[in-house]
Amino acid sequence: MPTASASTVERLFYRHVIVFPLAALASLWLTTTLVAVDVNKQYTLNCQIAWQYFRQTSEWDTGAVHLGIKNTSDKAISISRLKVDGKALAWPESLPDPRDEIEAGTKRKRWYFPTNIKAGDVMWFRFSRKEIPPGGMTELIVKFQKSPQRPVELEIETANGEVTQTTIEPKVLSVSITSIIFSDNLSTVYIYVKNRGEQTQCLESVEINGQDKTADSTIVGRLICPGRSGCIIVPECSDIAKGDHVYTQVKTKDGTVVGNSIRAFSCFIVPGKPTGIKFKGFTDNPYGQLDLVARESLQKQPTFQGQEMITFWTNQGFIKYGIMAFGELVDCARVHCQPSEVEYLGKYRPEDPHYVQAKVRYIRKALAPRPLFPETEVHHSLMSAHLQGLLSPVEMRLRVYYMISRGAKGIFYRGRLEDKSTTYQLKMLKAELDRIERELAMLEPLLRIGEYVEDFATSFEPLVEPCILLCGDKAIIVILLNHDRQMSWPKNEMYLGTSFWIEPKPDHFEISVNIPPEVKVNQVFEIGGNWSEPDFYIENQCCRLNVNGIVETRIFVLGFGDHPRKDLIAQGFRAIPQEEVSLDKEDNISNADVLMGKIDVLIEEFENAETSGFARSPWDPVLLGELRPDTKGPDIQFEEKQYFFDQLPPDGKWHWHNFYYRNTGKLPLEVALLEKSDIIEVEIPKPVLPPGEKGYVRVGFMPFRQKMHSRILLKSNDDNEKQICLEIGGSVRTNLRAVPGHVYFTVDPLSKEVMKKTIHLIDSGKVDLKIQSVKTSSDCISCDLAPITRDRIILKSHADIFGGEYVQREFLLVTSVKKGSVRKSRCESLTVVTDKGDTLQIPVTLQVVSPIKYHPTRLFFGTVKGRESKILKISSRGLPFKVDTIDCDDVKIKTHISELEAQKLYEVAVTLRPGKHKGMVRGEIKILINCKDRQYSIPVPYFALVQ
Known part of the structure; x- marks a missing residue:
C-alpha cells in the first residue's frame, strides 16, 4: 500500500x-x-x-x-x-x-x-x-x-x-433510545427513551435525518426519573420512504446526545393459522405462528421468504437464535422450550424435514417480539406462553389487545382449542369471545400505535404489575396483571391441558401513572366485565388511581384526547352474568344474542303487565295478597312507609320527601303527628282527608353525620291503624375525605431513609370544619398536620366537589414510616376526628419487599424422563445467602451456586432427579438470606411431570 x-x-x-x-x-x-x-x-x-x-x-x-x-x-x-x-x-x-x-x-x-x-x-x-x-x-x-x-x-x-x-x-451512558416505531404510512415516528442513570434527565431536542423536529414534536414525559421511560412523537415525516435508513438523535438538557438508526418499515403482527374459531378477518394465513412482517410485502412474499436463521445452539432448555428479517437484524433471541424438544432438535440432521419444521417453528417464535424492539423484551404474558402449559383466558385476551395495538387486522385465539383435553379452556374462551369483540370495537380507535412500556406505571402492590399501552394523543391504557398466580391439576389427570388457574385477590392498592405536563387527564374509567370509575388525582405529573382489589386482570383507560365518551363505552361493556351464558360446546348462539333475547322477554312481560292492569304500586294490597275486609269507617293506605336518601351532601340544608297515602274508607280520615326527633321536620298539609282522596306527609331531613336514621310516629282515627310508624334515613357524604383513600408504603428493610407520603384532606361540605386530632394505630407510623397547629386546624368549606364550581381547599397530612420499625408486612390505620363527631379512617398498608431479586419466580421442568436442570438467577445486593432444598417423595433436588463475572448476580443450577417417581411432582426450594439481625426465607416452587 x-x-x-x-x-x-x-x-x-x-x-x-x-x-x-x-x-x-x-x-x-x-x-x-x-x-x-x-x-x-x-x-x-x-x-x-x-x-x-x-x-x-x-x-x-x-x-x-x-x-x-x-x-x-x-x-x-x-x-x-x-x-x-x-x-x-x-x-x-x-x-x-x-x-x-x-x-x-x-x-x-x-x-x-x-x-x-x-x-x-x-x-x-x-x-x-x-x-x-x-x-x-x-x-x-x-x-x-x-x-x-x-x-x-x-x-x-x-x-x-x-x-x-x-x-x-x-462505555455505558445514562440515556438510551430503546425502540423506534413507525405509523402505517410512515408519516409519524415514535421514539422511546429510557433513563438508565441515577439522576433525572430532561429531554431537550430531537433530530430526524439531520433535521430539527423539536418544535413539531410532542414529548410525553419530558422529565424522566431514574429507571423511567419517555416517548417523543414526531408527526409529519413525509420524506421517509419504505426501506430508508432513518437517523434519530435526542439531546438532553445536560448535553448528553443519544442516537439510533433503523430501517423504515411499517411492521405489524400477523397471527397464526386458525384452529376452528375465526375472528375478525383472516380465514387462512400462510405465516403460521405469530410474526412481525412488513405490511407492504404481505401479499407478495411466499410463506418462508424474508426470514432465515443464522445460527442456533441449545443450553439448559433454551434455544438461541440469530435472525435476519427483511433486512433488519435480530441479533439474538432466547426461546423457552421443553427439554424433550431440545433433544428432538439435536437428534436429526439439518437436512431432515422434521428438523426443518422445528427450526422454522422456533424461528417464528423468536422473531415475534424483536425486529422493531432493539432492547426491550415484550412482556411474556402478551407475546409468549408460560412454561406451565396453555395460556389462561385472561392472557389470551391481553395478547389480543397487544396485537390490535400493533395494527393487526385479523385476530383469533391460538392453541389446541378443539382438543378434548382442553375442555375447560375451550368453554372459558368461548364465553369471552363476545365480550372481547365488544371491547375491541371500543378500543380500536385508541389502539393505533402502542408499545408495552416498562416503567411508565408503578404499582404499590408487589403482586400486581401494571402494563402500559401508550396510545399517542388518544389515551393511555393501563393493564393490571396479577402475578400471585398458582396452578392446580385435577386428581388422576397427568396432562397439562386440564390445568386451571387459582387467582388470589390482592386488596386495595394504588397505581401511579406518569403523564406529560401538557396533557390533562379528564376522565378515568374501567373497561371489561367490571364497570367502574376509580378515584384518581394528579400529583407531580403522576395520575394516581385507587384500585379496590384485583382477581385476574383489570384494564383502565386514562382519557385525555378525542376518544369515545365513557357513557357510550359503558353501554358496550355491560357485564353478562356468567351463570346466564350457555357454555355448551354445541351451542352456536352468542352471548349478545342471549342477552338481547332476555331483554325482549322482559319488555314483553312488562307490556303485558301494563295492559292487564297489574302495573300498580308496590304497596297495593292486590299485589301483596292482603285484601282487607270492608269497613264503614276511615281506612288509611300508605304507598310506602320507609325511605332512605342516597349520598346526601353535607350542605346544612333540609331535604324533603313525601309519604303519600289514600283514604279508602267511607268516612273522613284524620291524621296527626304523635312523635318525631329533633333532626327532622314533619308537615301534614291535609289533616282531614275525605273518602277516596289522596294526601301526603311531608318529612324534612337535615344530614350532619355519615349515616342517619329516624322514625316518625303518626296517629289516625282508623280503627285498624291507630298508630303509624314512618322511617326515614340515608347515607351522608362526610365533610372530610382523604385522597388517596388508602396509603401504601413499600418498605425496604435495608433503606436508611424515612419514607413520607402526603394525604390530601378535602372538605366537601358547606360548613366550616375543625379537625380535633389524628390518631395512629401503631408507633411505627407518624403524621404531621402542617402548616398550623392541631388546635387551630380549620378547613374552610367550598362548593360541592361532585357538582358545581370546584374550588380546591384542602389540608395536607404528612404520613411517615420510621426507619427500621417495620420488619414484616402489615396493615395500620390513621383516624381523623372532627369537631362534628365524624371520624375518618385511612388504612395504611406497609408492604416489606424482599432484599433480593430472583428470576424466574417458579421453576417448571416440563415433561422429564431423567435428570433435568434449571437456572435460577439471584441478585442478593451484596448480602450473604444460601439455598435450602426440600425433597419431595423419591425426588431429589440438588443445587449449585456460581457467581457471574463482573456482576452482582448469581446463577443457581437446580437439578431434579426423579428416581422411581412417576406423575406430577411439585415442591419448593428456599432462598435463605441473612440480613442484619434477622433471616429472610423466600420459597421458589417447582413443578415437573415425570414420565
Missing part, C-alpha cells in the same frame, strides 16, 4: 469523538480515524461514519458492532475489504440490495454474509449493500462469538483505495 506524505496526511487527517447510545443495553465512546493512503491522488473523504455503536440486546447476548457508513460524494462507491483487529475477513462475491429483492418479490436463496470466517471471535458480518449510491448509506454489522473484552478495531477499504479506521470502546 503506498504511503502518504506528511502534508497530505496532515491535511486529510481527521479525528473526532462522538457520544452515541446503544439501541439496547450498552453505549460507547467512539474514536474514528479516517486516513487517505494514496499520495498520488487527491481524494476527498467520501466515505464517512454517520453513526456507530456496540449493541448488546441482553445479558446473554455476545454483542455486535453497528456502523452506518455514508457516501457524501456525487458518485457511487463500493466496499472492497473489511478487517477486524487487523485480520481480513472472507468476502462474498456479491452483496445484493435487500430492498430490491423485497420490491421484486424474488425468492432469496442466501443471506449476504460469509459463514466461513476465521478471524478471531467474529461469528459473522454483513453489509446491507455493497454499492453505496450518492448521498446514501450502508449498514455494517459485525457479530461476535464471545463478548469482546478489549476495544475493537475495524478497517474498511473502498474500491478507490480510501480506508476508514475505527476503534470502538464500550
